[in-house]
Amino acid sequence: MHTDLAPEYQNSADGQAAAAILRKCVHCGFCTATCPTYQLLGDELDGPRGRIYLMKAVLEGATPTRKTQAHLDRCLTCRSCESTCPSGVHYGELLDIGRKLVEAKVPRPLGEQALRWALKEGIPSPLFAPAMKLGQLVRPLLPAALKAKVPAKQDAGTWPSTVHARKVLLLAGCVQPAMAPNINSATARVLDAAGVQCLIAPKAGCCGAVKFHLNDQQGGKAQMRANIEAWWPYVQDGVEAIIMNASGCGVTVKEYGHLLKDEPLYAAKAARISALTKDLSEWLPELSERLSGKLDARSVAQAGAMAFHPPCSLQHGQQLRGGVEKHLQALGFDIKVTGAEAHLCCGSAGTYSVINPDLAYQLRDRKLGQLQATFAGSAPDLIVSANMGCIMHLQSGTSTPVRHWVEVLDEALAQAN
Numbered sequence: 001m002h003t004d005l006a007p008e009y010q011n012s013a014d015g016q017a018a019a020a021i022l023r024k025c026v027h028c029g030f031c032t033a034t035c036p037t038y039q040l041l042g043d044e045l046d047g048p049r050g051r052i053y054l055m056k057a058v059l060e061g062a063t064p065t066r067k068t069q070a071h072l073d074r075c076l077t078c079r080s081c082e083s084t085c086p087s088g089v090h091y092g093e094l095l096d097i098g099r100k101l102v103e104a105k106v107p108r109p110l111g112e113q114a115l116r117w118a119l120k121e122g123i124p125s126p127l128f129a130p131a132m133k134l135g136q137l138v139r140p141l142l143p144a145a146l147k148a149k150v151p152a153k154q155d156a157g158t159w160p161s162t163v164h165a166r167k168v169l170l171l172a173g174c175v176q177p178a179m180a181p182n183i184n185s186a187t188a189r190v191l192d193a194a195g196v197q198c199l200i201a202p203k204a205g206c207c208g209a210v211k212f213h214l215n216d217q218q219g220g221k222a223q224m225r226a227n228i229e230a231w232w233p234y235v236q237d238g239v240e241a242i243i244m245n246a247s248g249c250g251v252t253v254k255e256y257g258h259l260l261k262d263e264p265l266y267a268a269k270a271a272r273i274s275a276l277t278k279d280l281s282e283w284l285p286e287l288s289e290r291l292s293g294k295l296d297a298r299s300v301a302q303a304g305a306m307a308f309h310p311p312c313s314l315q316h317g318q319q320l321r322g323g324v325e326k327h328l329q330a331l332g333f334d335i336k337v338t339g340a341e342a343h344l345c346c347g348s349a350g351t352y353s354v355i356n357p358d359l360a361y362q363l364r365d366r367k368l369g370q371l372q373a374t375f376a377g378s379a380p381d382l383i384v385s386a387n388m389g390c391i392m393h394l395q396s397g398t399s400t401p402v403r404h405w406v407e408v409l410d411e412a413l414a415q416a417n
Contacts, residue, residue: 003056018097024090025049034344046075052091063105066106073099076352077213080344116214119355120214123175132178132179139152156182157182157185167239168198169198169239171207172204176245194291205230224259224270225263235272242278250313256273257273281327295331295409296412296415303412304382305334305378305382306328307375308337309371310324346364348389
């Protein structure tokens with residue numbers, strides 16, 4: 001797709017990057033078939049191809065409007081279109097550029113500004129954890145909409161104390177320790193059972209995704225640089241990998257090298273960090289081999305029928321598919337991916353469920369309907385996923401327990417000891 005950049009963008013890095021991405025687009029429309037918002041709304045401008053035309057127009061000098069902004073806002077950034085696109089269009093990167101350019105020209109109402117500021121500043125803040133504890137104390141008194149965002153207090157269990165020669169870094173994250181601390185400790189225990197020690201850099205915080213995708217790209221990059229500085233001494237000491245058990249964080253950290261490629265002080269370090277970053281499921285081939293004789297068979301059976309929801313950040317962002325269910329099946333678990341619409345987003349999408357709740361809850365209920373039909377004739381006993389945002393969002397719409405798959409594996413190991 002040829003683009004005649006407006007003078008203000010001709011010599012800018014964003015303009016050049018966007019033009020290069022647009023050149024790959026042949027406007028075939030395959031992407032609309034796998035776009036969640038197009039499936040719900042049926043509007044060309046709420047699908048990837050339509051949004052690409054909107055962004056192209058802005059880059060060529062058209063004046064964006066609130067309508068332009070609304071269509072871009074409604075994108076979940078699930079990147080399902082990237083998995084479908086036969087031309088390899090980097091739609092997610094283009095959307096980040098387009099949103100930033102539109103944001104600079106289209107003022108938001110004060111209410112929207114306040115909500116977005118609260119999300120980008122509040123979620124990564126040190127005050128998030130005490131605020132969540134307070135919310136959990138008064139959870140029974142909260143209205144249903146707010147109660148759905150505040151999970152019941154979770155016991156994290158014990159962190160293993162064994163020192164192993166093999167070591168990996170684990171990103172604690174900004175939200176997960178407060179909302180679902182057992183995911184991190186379960187990860188540490190599972191890796192410990194396989195002879196690998198989990199380390200956490202105390203000064204590492206939010207991966208940067210929250211701010212970056214809320215158009216505070218400089219703020220997001222500042223958090224990325226801070227993480228690199230926090231991790232670098234461990235990298236120099238020879239950690240094998242940086243393990244991500246939240247696929248949303250994982251896809252962002254894997255892109256540090258690209259996002260910071262033009263920063264002389266950080267480009268090489270960022271590339272190294274991205275190369276070391278692995279989703280926990282990428283270690284499952286080794287883990288399943290090392291743990292196969294250590295699981296409690298009764299606990300594995302008691303886990304019951306599990307429906308796996310692969311997060312968009314895992315299957316589209318990181319292009320990782322099939323690993324979780326394949327290796328958990330090899331360990332004896334009864335786990336399946338739904339045969340219908342497994343590629344579609346559940347509606348969580350970072351802060352999307354807060355900013356666009358109507359669409360988010362429609363997608364949630366659609367996803368839950370497909371997950372409940374995974375096992376012919378009966379509902380699953382458990383829904384498992386690989387990203388905390390998806391887990392919390394799905395749990396808000398069902399009485400079926402929704403958990404991270406590593407917690408189920410951890411319980412089977414615990415029962416065997």
